[in-house]
Amino acid sequence: MSTWSDTQDLASELFDRDLVTELADTFKVLGDPTRVRILDVLSRQELCVGDIATVLGLGESAVSHQLRLLRNARLVRQRRAGQQIFYALDDHHVTRLFAQAHEHVQERRGRTVPQPGATGAEKSDPPREPAPAAAEQER
Amino acid sequence: MSTWSDTQDLASELFDRDLVTELADTFKVLGDPTRVRILDVLSRQELCVGDIATVLGLGESAVSHQLRLLRNARLVRQRRAGQQIFYALDDHHVTRLFAQAHEHVQERRGRTVPQPGATGAEKSDPPREPAPAAAEQER
DNA sequence: TGAGTATCTGACCAAGTGCTCATATGTTCA
DNA sequence: TGAACATATGAGCACTTGGTCAGATACTCA
Known part of the structure; x- marks a missing residue:
């Protein structure tokens, strides 16, 4: 029923x-x-x-929940400075992804057929490498 | 209340x-x-x-549903050959991602603390560029 | 130490997701 | 044309997810 010869070989090559x-x-x-x-x-x-919550207009709890997921995925790292905890990207892969x-x-x-109602204009600067952490005026 | 000076500037730089x-x-x-x-x-x-369903041990309907999402996202392209429809990656970005x-x-x-119960051994060939579509013996 | 501030966490709930089953669509070939 | 095959689609359901709210934890400073 198969169209190819080496189903076993193919399956064995796949990601585990x-x-x-x-x-x-x-x-x-x-x-x-x-x-x-x-x-x-x-x-x-x-x-x-x-x-982060202020800049993005989100609740602090929601941000905290999401940061936990990002932390678990090792996408961000944290640094405590007094009562505050500063977050930054943990590696360069995020930017490249x-x-x-x-x-x-x-x-x-x-390749998509342009939608009649599409906006057309859009900010689309390609993501670039992250800037070094700016000096914060920790209070 | 803010720890940085240019909240407006920062917000205006973000992805739209x-x-x-x-x-x-x-x-x-x-x-x-x-x-x-x-x-x-x-x-x-x-x-x-x-x-695909056979190799991965999935139901054909489930595969079809997933292929629709992949098609909508332009991650795969389809080619009809008789009754069958052959799928392939649509661009190189998937592989790079x-x-x-x-x-x-x-x-x-x-960086993760090694878990005591972790397997340790694992197939981890880095993904490479896709091979050209193999010659199929279409039935 | 205790008030004040910043962050985290758990419970809860509306919305989204992925599968299965049944059925529809599309293609080939006798 | 109609049977057989390959794929797509829609409904239904168990499960997951992302947010809010309430409360816990952690740190600072008077």
Whole structure:
């Protein structure tokens, strides 16, 4: 019933179960608009929880919940400074993943039939490497 | 109440709403083990729906549902050959995204405290560029 | 120490997701 | 044309997810 000769070979080459899970979990964490926004802002500046909430217009509890997921995924790291905890991207992969996904979205748009109602104009600076953490005036 | 000076500037630099949505949607599609497995197998060989289901041990309906999401996200493309429809990766970004995420997972493991019960051994060939669609013996 | 501030956590709930089953659509070939 | 096959689609349901609210924890400073 099969159209190819080496079903066993093909199946044996695939990602093993754990790797599949870890890849999916990583992308799952990235697959939420709120977390994308948090990572985006953190890619530009190290910020404490309250400020992330303020800049993005979110509740502090919601931000904290999301930061926990980002922490577990090792996408952000934290640094305590007094009562505040500053968050920053934990490694360069986030930025590169964003850049790749951004390219995909761009090409996707090119191939997609332009929707009559589409906005057309859009900020689309390609994501770049994160800037070093700015000097904070910790209070 | 803010710890930084240019909250307006920072907020105005961020990804706009549409880009955030599109990035999150792209990652969301990648954030499921079944779809990761489908993309993984398609990165190695162009396959029809039934064969994907067979190789991965999934129901054909489930595969079809997932392929629709992958199609909508422009991650796979389809080619009809008789009654069968062959699927393949639509662009190179998937592979690169997998490679980046794979690197992240690897580094993440290095930094993570090794769990006593962890397996330790694992297939972890880094994802490579997809091979050209193999010649199928279409029936 | 205790008030004040910043962050985290758990319970809860509305919305979203992924699977299965049944059925529809589309293609081939006798 | 109609049977057989391959794939797609819709409804239904168990499970997950992301937010809010209330309360806990952690740190600072008078």
